[in-house]
Amino acid sequence: MDLSLLDLLRCPFCGTHLDLVDNEALVRDGSRVLWGVLGCQCCAFPVLDGIPVLIADDPTRAAMHAMEAGRKEEALASVLGLDVSAAERLHALLEGATATYRDALEIISPDAEGTYFVYRFSDPTFVLAEALVRAIGAGGRTARAIDLCGGSGHLTRVLAEQCAEPVVVADVFYWKLWLAQRFTAPGCAPICCDANHPLPFAAGTFPLVVLSDAFPYIWHKRLLAGEMLRLAGDRGTILMPHLHSSLGFNFSAGMTLTPEAYRDLFAPAQPRLFRDSDLLGDILGHTAIDLSRDVTPEQAGHEPSVTLVASRDTGVFRKHHVADPGALTGELRINPLYRVEARGARAQLTLAFPTPEYEEEFGAVRRYLPDSLTLDVDPRGPLTPAQFGAGYTDLRRRRILLDTPPNYC
Numbered sequence: 001m002d003l004s005l006l007d008l009l010r011c012p013f014c015g016t017h018l019d020l021v022d023n024e025a026l027v028r029d030g031s032r033v034l035w036g037v038l039g040c041q042c043c044a045f046p047v048l049d050g051i052p053v054l055i056a057d058d059p060t061r062a063a064m065h066a067m068e069a070g071r072k073e074e075a076l077a078s079v080l081g082l083d084v085s086a087a088e089r090l091h092a093l094l095e096g097a098t099a100t101y102r103d104a105l106e107i108i109s110p111d112a113e114g115t116y117f118v119y120r121f122s123d124p125t126f127v128l129a130e131a132l133v134r135a136i137g138a139g140g141r142t143a144r145a146i147d148l149c150g151g152s153g154h155l156t157r158v159l160a161e162q163c164a165e166p167v168v169v170a171d172v173f174y175w176k177l178w179l180a181q182r183f184t185a186p187g188c189a190p191i192c193c194d195a196n197h198p199l200p201f202a203a204g205t206f207p208l209v210v211l212s213d214a215f216p217y218i219w220h221k222r223l224l225a226g227e228m229l230r231l232a233g234d235r236g237t238i239l240m241p242h243l244h245s246s247l248g249f250n251f252s253a254g255m256t257l258t259p260e261a262y263r264d265l266f267a268p269a270q271p272r273l274f275r276d277s278d279l280l281g282d283i284l285g286h287t288a289i290d291l292s293r294d295v296t297p298e299q300a301g302h303e304p305s306v307t308l309v310a311s312r313d314t315g316v317f318r319k320h321h322v323a324d325p326g327a328l329t330g331e332l333r334i335n336p337l338y339r340v341e342a343r344g345a346r347a348q349l350t351l352a353f354p355t356p357e358y359e360e361e362f363g364a365v366r367r368y369l370p371d372s373l374t375l376d377v378d379p380r381g382p383l384t385p386a387q388f389g390a391g392y393t394d395l396r397r398r399r400i401l402l403d404t405p406p407n408y409c
Helices: 003-007 058-068 072-080 084-095 101-108 112-118 124-137 154-160 174-184 221-232 259-265 276-284 356-367 385-397
Strands: 027-029 032-039 044-048 145-148 168-171 189-192 208-211 237-244 271-275 288-290 305-311 319-321 331-334 338-343 346-351 372-375 401-404
Touching (some): 032 058, 124 305, 145 154, 154 174, 154 208
Antiparallel strands (some): 331 401
16 A cells, blocks of 8 residues: 555545554555554554555454564455465465466455456456446546456556556455455555445545446445445546346346436436447447447336446547557467467467356357467467467457456466
């Protein structure tokens, strides 16, 4: 955590400023706080391995006391949700030079959610959210953005390209933020907090507030909507891709509302609704994302999901050009959804879903990922755009080739 973040933070309970406590637990590296305690007028909160945990519950207090007693590894294992054996395996992994996001995820979250995160960069909901973030931010770099319920930082990484300041990524699960900070979005500003409670930030702090996929899983939706409006202020934009509708079918639907109810929660900011099928069609057709084509709740019909955009900046609501993939920001790799077989100087790719459940939920990737294809490259070494010649841009567009963070999988 950089000390400059203190200017943005407020206690989620009493609303007062948070200050760094100068005690023996404090470990700093210049302006960065690696370990320590933040205090307000009502609570104390730990900073664990660079991540403030602004949650007041027994496990967080236990981790803070362990850190203050000098047992940092115990505190970290506790908030990562690891038993002794798993903590030892993670420690051994990180001691090596080849640790990847996928390796760490298999220790921390060896379940369906972990599988979802590994393949996140090419699933249809991410394709939609990424394109919207790029479109809305294409007019110029915004000062600051927050990725609420941002998981392990996949969309945070995209937002970082649009922002002059480090992107704040907030989530209730510490382990997701720890992975974001270490692997997926280095340089982000992770904050562990609960979106079912008041958010620990000053009003009007974020010109762009993004919440993708997660809002239907929040119980206190009215509270969170009010908090998002508070953070965006009068001049900010709220972007909410992929809101599950109670009128359509969704896998893992959460606690859904109708499109009308979603719109009404954000009424003070004059929100507009868009059918996700329309937006995704624009994106996959490489045409313009048309944010002038909003729909009424009635027109959304039985659409499984909608996107909500709220902004008083009318310039947001226009046609946005779908740009070709830009320069690499990380490593070029073949989409991990493909089984790759090296055949001399060629690579035979076969689409292979990790589980039947994943295929059932995200099978729409077949709209842009072919079941099989052959690439004229040797897949056993590092990949570069020049190896793919004139076909490179199309391979990136279709997510056959991905621009991933270093040491991703």
